[in-house]
Amino acid sequence: xxxxxxxxxxxxxxxxxxxxxxxxxxxxxxxxxxxxxxxxxxxxxxxxxxxxxxxxxxxxxxxxxxxxxxxxxxxxxxxxxxxxxxxxxxxxxxxxxxxxxxxxxxxxxxxxxxxxxxxxxxxxxxxxxxxxxxxxxxxxxxxxxxxxxxxxxxxxxxxxxxxxxxxxxxxxxxxxxxxxxxxxxxxxxxxxxxxxxxxxxxxxxxxxxxxxxxxxxxxxxxxxxxxxxxxxxxxxxxxxxxxxxxxxxxxxx
Numbered sequence: 001x002x003x004x005x006x007x008x009x010x011x012x013x014x015x016x017x018x019x020x021x022x023x024x025x026x027x028x029x030x031x032x033x034x035x036x037x038x039x040x041x042x043x044x045x046x047x048x049x050x051x052x053x054x055x056x057x058x059x060x061x062x063x064x065x066x067x068x069x070x071x072x073x074x075x076x077x078x079x080x081x082x083x084x085x086x087x088x089x090x091x092x093x094x095x096x097x098x099x100x101x102x103x104x105x106x107x108x109x110x111x112x113x114x115x116x117x118x119x120x121x122x123x124x125x126x127x128x129x130x131x132x133x134x135x136x137x138x139x140x141x142x143x144x145x146x147x148x149x150x151x152x153x154x155x156x157x158x159x160x161x162x163x164x165x166x167x168x169x170x171x172x173x174x175x176x177x178x179x180x181x182x183x184x185x186x187x188x189x190x191x192x193x194x195x196x197x198x199x200x201x202x203x204x205x206x207x208x209x210x211x212x213x214x215x216x217x218x219x220x221x222x223x224x225x226x227x228x229x230x231x232x233x234x235x236x237x238x239x240x241x242x243x244x245x246x247x248x249x250x251x252x253x
Contacts, residue, residue: 002029003078005121007060007113008087009033010040012184013134013208017084020212022048028081034058034069035087060087060113061105070120080124084132085114092146092253103148110152115159127171130219133160135178137232140239144252164224175219180232181205204231 004021008014014035021031030052033041041055056072058065088110091098114133138146139153157176164174181203211228218226227236239247 001076001078002027002081003032003054004028004030004082004084005032005034005080005117006084006086007034007117008134010035010037010044013179013182013212014084014086015044016208016212017086017132017215018044018048020209020216021082021084022051024213024216025082030054030078032056034060060117061108066116066120069117073120073124078124079126080121080129082130082132083117083121083125084134085117086132086134087113088134090146090149092149094145095147098148106148107152110149111155114156118163122172125170125172129172131163131172131174132215132219133174133176135160135176137178137180137227137235139178140236141244141247141251144248146253161224173219173222173224175215175223176225177211177215178225178227178232178236179206179211180229180235182208182211184208204229 004025006014006017006021009018010033018031018033021028032054033044034056035041036057036059038055038057041053041057045051045053045055054072054076056069058069060066089106091102091106095103118131133156135157136149136153138150139155139157141150142154143150157178160174160176164176167174183205206228214228215226227233
């Protein structure tokens with residue numbers, strides 16, 4: 001059985017990735033949805049009655065979830081066509097002011113969870129399989145008052161580029177999707193940068209429908225990095241050449 005796996009599937013960009021996968025991935029026979037809220041997953045599945053779903057209500061900050069996930073893989077023995085690591089969380093504020101447990105969960109969800117899911121799914125991938133890791137423009141340079149989030153995305157970005165190189169011989173492509181502002185649940189969180197006056201509020205918001213469909217197209221074509229919108233493309237280029245000490249003066253949230 002050929003499957004796609006999407007984490008953070010219940011809302012925002014993840015929900016849009018589900019819709020794009022239903023529309024575009026015609027060889028996929030079943031989509032595995034990973035998110036914490038069972039009722040949201042069930043609601044999502046009802047929207048596509050002609051599509052087969054497996055709902056996995058996991059908390060990816062809990063290590064026990066990965067043991068259950070591995071058991072499910074062993075039982076079902078699917079062929080994994082597509083893995084989209086979308087689940088994530090954000091928080092802004094001075095490092096010492098943000099609850100330590102929240103920051104630990106951010107590290108676990110944004111950085112450790114994608115790595116562990118890839119490690120456990122790779123044996124069930126073959127030539128032509130694809131992985132999309134949702135990184136962020138915040139990973140291009142440190143972002144003051146959002147440094148833990150920024151660091152997790154920098155780590156995932158670097159990991160994704162390295163993994164893509166390693167998997168080339170197996171003809172498995174890995175795409176780092178590096179978006180900027182999007183109207184997701186993360187940005188309605190009271191600790192998110194959208195709730196504070198900063199340069200973030202002046203930046204454009206992305207069309208998630210276009211982002212998801214373009215991501216599926218590019219990963220299939222073998223691209224390694226996708227940064228939507230000219231503004232964020234420019235930031236990625238600037239971050240390569242401008243000293244980060246200078247850049248952080250304007251990127252502070």
